[in-house]
Amino acid sequence: GAGVSQTPSNKVTEKGKYVELRCDPISGHTALYWYRQSLGQGPEFLIYFQGTGAADDSGLPNDRFFAVRPEGSVSTLKIQRTERGDSAVYLCASSLRGQIYNEQFFGPGTRLTVL
Amino acid sequence: SQKIEQNSEALNIQEGKTATLTCNYTNYSPAYLQWYRQDPGRGPVFLLLIRENEKEKRKERLKVTFDTTLKQSLFHITASQPADSATYLCALPSGGSYIPTFGRGTSLIVHP
Numbered sequence: 001g002a003g004v005s006q007t008p009s010n011k012v013t014e015k016g017k018y019v020e021l022r023c024d025p026i027s028g029h030t031a032l033y034w035y036r037q038s039l040g041q042g043p044e045f046l047i048y049f050q051g052t053g054a055a056d057d058s059g060l061p062n063d064r065f066f067a068v069r070p071e072g073s074v075s076t077l078k079i080q081r082t083e084r085g086d087s088a089v090y091l092c093a094s095s096l097r098g099q100i101y102n103e104q105f106f107g108p109g110t111r112l113t114v115l
Numbered sequence: 116s117q118k119i120e121q122n123s124e125a126l127n128i129q130e131g132k133t134a135t136l137t138c139n140y141t142n143y144s145p146a147y148l149q150w151y152r153q154d155p156g157r158g159p160v161f162l163l164l165i166r167e168n169e170k171e172k173r174k175e176r177l178k179v180t181f182d183t184t185l186k187q188s189l190f191h192i193t194a195s196q197p198a199d200s201a202t203y204l205c206a207l208p209s210g211g212s213y214i215p216t217f218g219r220g221t222s223l224i225v226h227p
Binding site: 033035042048091093100101106107108 | 119123146149156157158159160161164166204206208212213214215216217219220
């Protein structure tokens, strides 16, 4: 199919390690979003890209979190010095133009577990 | 910023009945409100969007209402089926951005 894909589907790491999570959006979608979701909660916004640039990174919890989208397609979310509190499902979504009424298409998520 | 309230208790109903889920928000009326469905282990799937100037929106067995006076949206599934069992999330823009903020979702369980 041509949906949003995310890799890996599961990632287990140790506290203090560095991780990268990848998102491949729907082809032609210029807007890309990262969320994280803890058990029993709704997705929590992290960062929004319009093309290659981060248009809104107000949801990143601290400077250990960083995301890039160098060619305006695939995006990588990078987490340095992971902490146990970073454990969650990290969701990626894309939309056609990122405009107000555009629906978001979500990927299946990456489940991150920090031991 | 907005606080979004969805009932944390699961809604259990019998097959064939109408399920009604509630989404309340606390502050200013948003430009739109969305409803998503999420199955375990999967990402949310968009269902419906209703704009601030719309009172009601329908799609097949789904109906969404938007009452800006009550600061509430209701999501209805008519003739519910066990396959409708999932968590339903509402989302609306918060703060100065059009990016949606999600509620925690309500679990719907339809019994055969």
